[in-house]
Amino acid sequence: MKEDTVSELVRIQHEDFSIDSEVKRVMASSRGIGGVTIFLGAARDFSKGESITGLDFEHYPGMAEKKLLDIRERALKNFDIIEMSIVHRVGKIDIGENIVLIVAASAHRNDAFMACEWAITELKRTTPIWKRETTQKGDVWVSQTP
Amino acid sequence: MKEDTVSELVRIQHEDFSIDSEVKRVMASSRGIGGVTIFLGAARDFSKGESITGLDFEHYPGMAEKKLLDIRERALKNFDIIEMSIVHRVGKIDIGENIVLIVAASAHRNDAFMACEWAITELKRTTPIWKRETTQKGDVWVSQTP
């Protein structure tokens, strides 16, 4: 696959994304795709007993992108999937807005489910991205997400 | 939840659907949604060694809708999710097109993954919908999907 296609499939960006567009991009890779599992992370208004009014994400430019590319490559190697895309937003994000999208496409659904769940867990574990929550007590860096 | 909101969340229709719109509809139910797992079933060009050029879905009107509503209700009862929507298309569907969409939304991602995977399995098991594949040997009713 061409370099620039991969860089469209794996991105860190400020702007919101469209799930339909991302799925279309992934579907374009093969007519053999029968199951697509998608995980969307969204900004919720409540965390660990605190009411949240907004989020702000920071990343390590360069390293974060590298880690996401690495997750895609390992997913393609370790699961029976056809394609995967990963998009993570940074900057200020309001409650209810999109944060992260993972699209895993395969011939059969089991593989797509497994790869998608693995990828979001791996993203949280290995990708240098940090969330700051705006609460009534002020802005708080979140040191771990489940 | 009002009757007509539920009938928007669970539908059988000929027209294509937009994943973004369906997700928006589900997200509108709560600002506490943090994880959304989505399964999209798409028409692939290959099945059990046969090359497929198109699909045609038939359903049992009334009963199929009832079974989908029942899946949503049981998912809300048995998993820690906030909302679920299910949309299944019927009629002629071209290769690469959308067939079915399940959106499971929860505070945390594990519950959304479990509910979504359970719901698509349950849909295939209990919902009176049938697929006819157009192959080089003619039109063939599919008697079981994995």
Place this chain on the structure above:
Amino acid sequence: MVTVKFFAMLKTLAKSEGKQYEISSPITVGELKELIKKDFPALAGLIDSRSLLVSVNQEFATRTTVVKDGDEVGFLPPFSGG
């Protein structure tokens, strides 16, 4: 009157969407199947298959479920939605 509905492969084989049966008293699904086999010989093999499901008034039923006047009975080949 009992409304019998065929779907998918059954509809294709029977070359019919179903049939209405006048019954003088309630009968079982099993008894209804015998009537159908007489009217639609092409369905004889499939209609007794274990993988064929039956619904009465859009709820799953068994061979011994009783069918009354006004009921709708669906004969459902294995599903392939999703």
Place this chain on the structure above:
Amino acid sequence: MVTVKFFAMLKTLAKSEGKQYEISSPITVGELKELIKKDFPALAGLIDSRSLLVSVNQEFATRTTVVKDGDEVGFLPPFSGG
């Protein structure tokens, strides 16, 4: 020159995005941490924490990883993306 970068909570505590260090010969990540603790006392508690990860040239590193002239070293609080 070694480029040290702070992120998230570390950046807030240090009130700095990082610092450049002139080193005459290669040093370990552990030795670099000692230099940083002197320059940024506010980081003293966190920088030795087990949950703090360190990267050298954008790859995960350990206390004993060697840092050479031209390297970029990131100090990474626990991630909270996703």
